[in-house]
Amino acid sequence: MASKVIIEKNAYHDSVTLMSLSGKLLNKEGVEEAVVSMATQMNKDLLENIGLMTDEAAEATENDLIIAVKAKSDDVVEETFVYIDEALNAKKQKKSKNGNDPVKTLNGALNAVPDANMAIISVPGEYAAREARQALKNGLHVMLFSDNVSIEDEKSLKELGREKGLFVMGPDCGTAIINHVGLCFANKVEQGGIGLVAASGTGLQEVAVQIDRMGYGITQAIGTGGRDLHEDIGGIMMIEGLKALDEDEKTKVITLISKPPSKVVQDKILKEIKHISKPVVVGFLDGDREAVESVGAIFASTLIETARQSVKVLNPEADVTAKLDQESISWVNNERRKLAKDQRYVRGLFCGGTLTSEALSIIRSMGEKVKSNVAKNEEEKLTDISISEGHSLLDMGDDDFTKGKPHPMIEPSLRNDRILQEAKDQETAVLLLDFEIGYGSHEDAVGESIDTIKEAIKIAKDAGRHLSVIAYICGTFTDKQGYQSQAEKLKDAGIFVASSNEMASRLACMIAKKEVM
Numbered sequence: 001m002a003s004k005v006i007i008e009k010n011a012y013h014d015s016v017t018l019m020s021l022s023g024k025l026l027n028k029e030g031v032e033e034a035v036v037s038m039a040t041q042m043n044k045d046l047l048e049n050i051g052l053m054t055d056e057a058a059e060a061t062e063n064d065l066i067i068a069v070k071a072k073s074d075d076v077v078e079e080t081f082v083y084i085d086e087a088l089n090a091k092k093q094k095k096s097k098n099g100n101d102p103v104k105t106l107n108g109a110l111n112a113v114p115d116a117n118m119a120i121i122s123v124p125g126e127y128a129a130r131e132a133r134q135a136l137k138n139g140l141h142v143m144l145f146s147d148n149v150s151i152e153d154e155k156s157l158k159e160l161g162r163e164k165g166l167f168v169m170g171p172d173c174g175t176a177i178i179n180h181v182g183l184c185f186a187n188k189v190e191q192g193g194i195g196l197v198a199a200s201g202t203g204l205q206e207v208a209v210q211i212d213r214m215g216y217g218i219t220q221a222i223g224t225g226g227r228d229l230h231e232d233i234g235g236i237m238m239i240e241g242l243k244a245l246d247e248d249e250k251t252k253v254i255t256l257i258s259k260p261p262s263k264v265v266q267d268k269i270l271k272e273i274k275h276i277s278k279p280v281v282v283g284f285l286d287g288d289r290e291a292v293e294s295v296g297a298i299f300a301s302t303l304i305e306t307a308r309q310s311v312k313v314l315n316p317e318a319d320v321t322a323k324l325d326q327e328s329i330s331w332v333n334n335e336r337r338k339l340a341k342d343q344r345y346v347r348g349l350f351c352g353g354t355l356t357s358e359a360l361s362i363i364r365s366m367g368e369k370v371k372s373n374v375a376k377n378e379e380e381k382l383t384d385i386s387i388s389e390g391h392s393l394l395d396m397g398d399d400d401f402t403k404g405k406p407h408p409m410i411e412p413s414l415r416n417d418r419i420l421q422e423a424k425d426q427e428t429a430v431l432l433l434d435f436e437i438g439y440g441s442h443e444d445a446v447g448e449s450i451d452t453i454k455e456a457i458k459i460a461k462d463a464g465r466h467l468s469v470i471a472y473i474c475g476t477f478t479d480k481q482g483y484q485s486q487a488e489k490l491k492d493a494g495i496f497v498a499s500s501n502e503m504a505s506r507l508a509c510m511i512a513k514k515e516v517m
Contacts, residue, residue: 001032002077003070005047005054011065012038013088014122016145016184016410016440021087023411023442025069028083030076035068036084038124042403062124106134120183121170122146128171129153136160136168143183144170144225151232154225158236167244168237170225174440175201177208177221185409187438188478192217194310195251197241199224199258202352202436203303205474206501207257207283210307212476213499214320219251220244229261235269242269246276255281255310257303259357260288260376270295281309285354285361303358304500324503331496332507336514338466339429346370346508347422348393348432349415351408352474352501355434356395359505363391366509373398388422391512393432409436412445416452423456423467429512430468431456432504437475437486446473446486454493468511469495472504 018036025034033050037043039060047053052068060066067084071077103109110116119135121128125148132142136157144157149171161168169176175198176183180191187205189212196218198204208221222244224237238256245251254276261269266288273280273295280297283306292299298313300306308320346363350356356374363370364380370391371382382392385400394401396408396415408414412435422428431453435445442448453469460467471490477483487497498504 001070001072002074003033003052003068004077004081005052005057005066005068006081007039007056007060008065008067009060010063012063012123013065014145016122017088019406019410021084023406023413024087025080025084026411027413028076028080030072031069031080032072033068033070034080035066037066038062039064039066040124046403046405062126106131106138110138117141118143118178120145125149125171129157132157132168132170133160136164136166139164139166141167142169143173143176143223144168145173145184146170147172151227151230154227155233155236158228158233162236162240167222167240169223172227173201173223173225175204175221176223177218179220182439185436185438185440186221187212187474187476188480189221189476190215190217191219193219193250193252193314194255195219195245195248195253196221196255196257197224197238197245198222198256199226199228199238199261200354200357201226202474203257203259203283203285203354203358205352205436205438206303206355206358207255207307207310209474209476210304210500211311214307214311214318216311216314216318219248226259229258229265229269231262231264233265235261235265238269239272242272242276242280246278251278253279253281253310253313255283255306257283257306258285259354260284260286266291270297273297279313281306281313283309285357302362302502303354304502328496328498328503328507332510335430335466335468335496335511339468339511339514340426340465342426343429343465344512345388345427346391346393346430346432346512347388347425347428348505348508349418349422350393350395350432350434351397351412351415351436352434353395353397355472355474355501356393358501359393359432362502362505363393363509366506366513368509368513373400388425388428391509394418409441409445411448412442413448413452416449419449419452419456420459423459424463426463426465428460428467430470430508432508433469433471434501434504435471435473435475435486437473437481437483438479441481443481444486445481446471446489450489450493453495457494468508469493470498470504470508470511471495472498472501474501
């Protein structure tokens with residue numbers, strides 16, 4: 001085994017670029033470990049854990065770039081370093097569409113694009129608030145992709161944005177569609193009359209995708225960052241988004257999306273809804289239906305129901321049926337008959353955090369006890385995220401799984417080992433998986449895991465068991481990866497492809513419960 005570690009001083013690269021590159025390196029033949037990341041303490045801990053820490057790396061600062069590779073031979077190590085160098089330098093040398101050279105500061109960017117009205121910021125959290133504040137002072141809306149920004153800084157930035165009439169989407173905001181341009185992780189969605197404001201990334205994607213599939217479209221999809229509805233923030237940007245969409249002539253219906261906010265923030269948002277002139281759909285997972293309906297808004301308990309209600313308000317004649325088709329019912333009944341007595345549990349391995357939370361809510365609502373690494377209720381939290389117990393739903397994009405690694409939406413293969421682990425468990429009845437396509441996501445999400453899923457099915461079969469696999473693809477039929485081709489790969493392997501995350505979750509639970517339909 002050979003290895004090499006170098007530190008590039010003051011060589012900042014954004015996290016999306018580095019996550020994508022790291023994922024590609026781990027798929028190269030002969031590469032055992034690869035770290036290409038800024039020298040944060042978390043990434044240095046990762047380096048220590050895989051046995052590649054050096055004295056120089058230990059002294060590196062967050063402005064320095066770590067490049068570390070462990071491979072089967074010196075030749076593979078050197079080839080990998082050449083690949084990394086070419087990839088990073090290609091980005092540096094690439095000209096922008098307007099012919100300007102890449103810039104390294106916000107002022108440089110403003111000089112290069114003086115008409116810009118939005119800044120997308122992806123720098124270490126330590127510096128993100130400073131850059132965002134500078135952007136706001138220059139009259140720019142801000143999408144803050146960076147995380148690790150203090151809640152005090154977030155509140156200060158959002159108060160400044162509100163004062164200046166500017167949006168602060170984030171921190172840790174990964175999805176938005178502004179003026180029909182998808183930002184970071186987003187999908188190709190038709191234009192229409194529904195405006196979205198969301199404190200959840202994949203929740204925003206799922207609602208937008210389902211609206212598109214129903215033949216309708218959106219005006220704007222405004223992300224707020226997941227903490228916006230925290231009591232310390234007070235829903236500042238959700239309320240600003242609500243007001244902005246109320247004033248937008250093209251928006252006919254306003255839809256809010258979130259995991260449940262604090263009671264104080266919920267009441268604050270609902271109070272604001274009373275003054276909105278347009279119909280409002282509120283899709284708060286595990287939300288308070290009675291409180292929402294008391295202010296004249298329309299409540300939806302799941303993401304696809306949020307989309308259905310939004311479309312129904314826009315067009316009362318729209319066909320937004322929620323019934324299961326006979327083919328799905330027949331498949332469930334057939335699958336449950338194949339299960340052994342001990343096979344009783346759903347094992348969900350998710351890339352999307354909000355999709356995990358939705359599945360948790362749905363399976364709980366079906367009378368089952370369920371565990372998750374992102375559960376809010378203490379009794380639903382997994383004791384050890386490395387071991388599933390009962391019905392278990394894992395958000396594989398959570399920090400516990402992504403320290404020093406790309407997000408699974410960028411590199412879906414990161415959950416492959418866990419797929420095999422769950423297949424070996426004699427109590428696993430159903431594997432529940434999601435795949436995200438669209439801007440920012442892997443170019444072949446299903447392809448990265450399909451052989452592993454087939455191996456998982458074979459592991460169960462060789463042990464005298466049947467393993468049901470249900471997948472959901474969050475994407476539109478026009479997303480660049482090709483929805484149909486992704487779905488066909490799954491279907492050809494005997495995997496059921498559900499039309500929504502809600503459907504996938506319900507069917508998985510029905511099979512595990514051996515429920516006759």
